[in-house]
Amino acid sequence: MSWLETFRAGIEAVRAHRLRSLLTMLGIVIGISSVILTVGLGQGAQDEVKDQISALGSNLLIVSPGSSTSSSGVRGGFGSASTLTLQDATAMADRYVVPDAAKVAPTTSGSTSLTAGETNWTTSVVGTTTAWLDVRARALSSGRFFTAQEVEQAADVVVLGSDTASELFSFGSPVGQTVTVDGTPMSVIGVLASSGSSSTGSSEDDQAVMPIGTAKQVTGGSGSSVSTIYVEAGSAETLAAAYQEIDALLLNLHGVSAAAADFSISTQDSLVETANATNQTLTVLLGGIAAISLLVGGIGVMNIMLVSVTERVREIGLRKALGATPKVIRRQFLVEASVLGLAGGVVGVLIGTVGAQVLPPLIDQPVSVSVVATLAAIGTALALGIGFGVYPASRAARLTPIDALRSE
Amino acid sequence: MTASHLDPPIIELTGVRKTYRSGSIEFEALRGIDTGIDAGEYVAVIGPSGSGKSTLMNLLGCLDNPTEGHYRLAGEDVSEMSEAQLAEVRNRRIGFVFQQFNLLASLPAWRNVELPLVYAGMPRAERRERAIAALGRVGLSDRTENRPGELSGGQQQRVAVARALVTEPALILADEPTGNLDSGSTADVLDLLDELHASGRTIVLITHEHDVAARASRRLIISDGRITSDERAGVTP
Ligand SMILES: Nc1ncnc2c1ncn2[C@@H]1O[C@H](COP(=O)(O)OP(=O)(O)O)[C@@H](O)[C@H]1O
Ligand SMILES: [Mg+2]
Secondary structure (H helix, E strand, C coil), rough: CCHHHEEEEEEEEHCCCCHHHHHHHHHHHHHHHHHEEEHHHHHHHHHHHHHHHCCCCCCEEEECCCCCCCEEECCCCCCCCCCHHHHHHHHCCCCCCCCCCCEEEEEEEEEEEECCCCCEEEEEEEECCCCHHHHHHEEEECCCCHHHHHHHCCCCEEECHHCCCCCCCCCCCCCCCCEEECCCEEEEEEEECCCCCCCCCHHHEEEEEHHHHHHHHHHHCCCCEEECCCCCEECCCCCHHHHHHHHHHHHHHCCHEEEEECEEEHHHHHHHHHHHHHHHHHHHHHHHHHHHHHHHHHHHHHHHHHHHHHCCCEEEEEHHHCCCCCHHHHHHHHHHHHHHHHHHHHHHHHHHHHHHHHHHHHCCCCCCCCHHHHHHHHHHHHHHHHHHHHHHHHHHCCCCCHHHHCCC | CCCCCCCCCCCCCEEEEEEECCCCEHHHHHHHEEEEEECCCCCEEECCCCCCCHHHHHHCCCCCCCCEEEEEEECHHHCCCCCHHHHHHHHHHHECCCCCCCCCCCCHHHHHHHHHHHHHCCCCCHHHHHHHHHHHEEEEHCCCCCCHHHHCHHHHHHHHHHHHCCCCCEEEEEECCCCCCHHHHHHHHHHHHHHHHCCCEEEEEEEHHHHHCCCEEEEEEEECCEEEEEEECCCCC
């Protein structure tokens, strides 16, 4: 009996026992779609973080206060006395001391309340220099960024994030208008283009960017300390060199040994790594849940295949009496189990992928479908179906025809 | 049918015993059977219920193995064959008709009939043609697409007969084929067996009804696992 013939007979048998086939497939469908969705959730969270980090700019070094053993590079030092100063930033910008740093943007961070007419809005304040726009790879949707002169004079000018601008000015262009910050009127000279980060409510689009001196007056920062210094290396190749140069410079300036460093330098890669390490726990947890649901699906498949084979021992006996060899019988059940497993797998993948499209807006979490996890889930379901379907069938195939025929 | 003693007997049983074991209980269903059946004979095996008739037929059909003794089918010792060889022997040489019909409920009549041809490796188109021809021979040309559930008992048994003759086997084994049928259907099925016999096939018919056995040219009477009488038509009434 040829494979084609066996395959045809397998599909026929699946169709002949519709309800049983559906029940068998149900376990596989649930298992596979939940694997796709749970792994997709973990993957989606990782991708989102990666997106956010790459949205910071390119070839970026992020210098933060505090030793490298304290994690969370971006926000390190927030609220605590900073060990990084404006002088550090100025030294880094020196072409001769740090030749591989293309641009340096020191930033302070804080938060304050802005008032435009009747409207109040609390947002984060970023104090920085002219280089910020390039280093952070941002663009303006209208107006202009502040000039070096305005930075020097700590002029009362502000550039608003796109969300901030629309919160404060529902009508007309914000550029040229005035916002009051802590009683000081400031003129809005520009609005940032949206960062394009997919996540909603990203703080990247809700902030007020001002000259660093101005921000210090507003948020009351101490002396010349800064919270983060962003450095853009000239290219990906010079990133490592820039890292070494800045490390050496700061150790020298602060007069500390490498072991006692009071600052840390992260690259985007290292940030991604740190974030992934955190996400790993989530992914493992979700993967565990998915594996359990796949296992439960597999047990369902096993159960129904066992019942189905037991039910059909008489059929096996008859087929043997009419000339089927044990090999042909085993093949028949192999094909049936594979057809069921594959069909269930395909439906499961369909439901999983549709779910991955439908779910994110509902739960406000991105879901990205992982091809590897999908293939592994199908493989597992197939293996379970085949294993548990073929084992009892090959046992039945070894019975003498008469024992099989007599069984009830 | 002529010169039958010149040909080797198609069936040769020597010292065949069959013991069933269920747990510690043993039951000897066949207690030493020695007989031969020539090609072209029509043999009825008669005996009361539980005498071992079905056990004997299962051995003749290579559906089960004897506990002791030898069975030669067309000169070959069956007990030395592998599973695959036995499957081929059943497929090529033997046609079965069971009391319970043993049709697959999910398949239409012609698909049931073509099953032995599937295992013989015949191409699909030819199988269909021969299955439909076989159904024609049993008078069911208009029922080829019906599933067994849509047929009467007599029609189902005729489908089973069509399945038994579709491979043109030399030997047809029928175990109480009329046991579940009314008298009209019984006559139909027995007429079919007569026809098959007339076309040269060897037939072994198992029954406990003497009027059914009367059609055969030879009667083996079996009781408690032994052959107690072997009568040929015309020799003994
Ligand atoms: N699988 C089996 N296990 C145990 N005993 C069996 C089995 N099959 C048949 N027997 C016993 O063997 C005897 C002969 O059975 P069987 O050949 O079916 O008789 P018949 O067909 O003449 O009615 C009976 O007593 C029956 O109970
Ligand atoms: Mg019987």
